[in-house]
Amino acid sequence: xRFVLAAVALALTSAPAQAQVLAKDNFExxxxxxxxxxxxxxxxxxxxxxxxxxMTCVIQDDDRxxxxxILRESPQGAGFGDAAKRLIRLFVMPHGQFxxxxxxxxxxxxxxDPFPGEMASSGVAKR
Numbered sequence: 001x002r003f004v005l006a007a008v009a010l011a012l013t014s015a016p017a018q019a020q021v022l023a024k025d026n027f028e029x030x031x032x033x034x035x036x037x038x039x040x041x042x043x044x045x046x047x048x049x050x051x052x053x054x055m056t057c058v059i060q061d062d063d064r065x066x067x068x069x070i071l072r073e074s075p076q077g078a079g080f081g082d083a084a085k086r087l088i089r090l091f092v093m094p095h096g097q098f099x100x101x102x103x104x105x106x107x108x109x110x111x112x113d114p115f116p117g118e119m120a121s122s123g124v125a126k127r
Contacts, residue, residue, distance in 0.1 A: 019056060019101040022091070028063070029092040039086045040108060041079030050109040051080035057088060057104050059097045064089065065104065080108055 020026070044051065057068040065088050073081040084106045093100075 019103050022065075022102050022104045027091050027093050029090070031087045031090040035090060036087065039083040041083055044078045044080070044108075049075065049078055050107075051075055051078055052108065053080050053084040053106045055084060055088065055104045055106070057102050059093050059100045059102060061098045063093045063095055063097070065091045065093065065102065068104070080106070083108070 041049075043049075052072070052074055053070060054072040055068045055070050057065045060066045068085060068088055070081045070084070073084075084104070087106070088104060
């Protein structure tokens with residue numbers, strides 16, 4: 001089985017009202033497929049378990065994403081939240097967004113491609 005992390009557009013009612021959604025085309029740099037696979041939870045990988053994490057974060061003055069809170073994680077306790085927190089540090093946003101609240105939905109599910117085309121472009125998480 002192949003594994004992947006995908007950031008997909010998803011509206012969350014518990015996130016700040018002005019939060020934007022991290023999507024395929026609105027960041028400067030993100031994780032590579034190799035980096036995604038390197039943080040995939042080992043037990044989940046061995047068992048073929050897929051998962052998702054929804055986080056709310058803030059863009060810092062160095063254009064990186066930080067100060068994240070996990071809103072949802074499934075399955076809970078499988079390590080996907082920790083994996084997502086490690087990957088979030090690899091994103092760099094366009095300059096000038098300091099203090100912006102963003103929603104970061106990750107899906108761990110397949111090939112190592114962080115953004116499967118149908119998921120990133122649809123605007124809806126397909127879980």
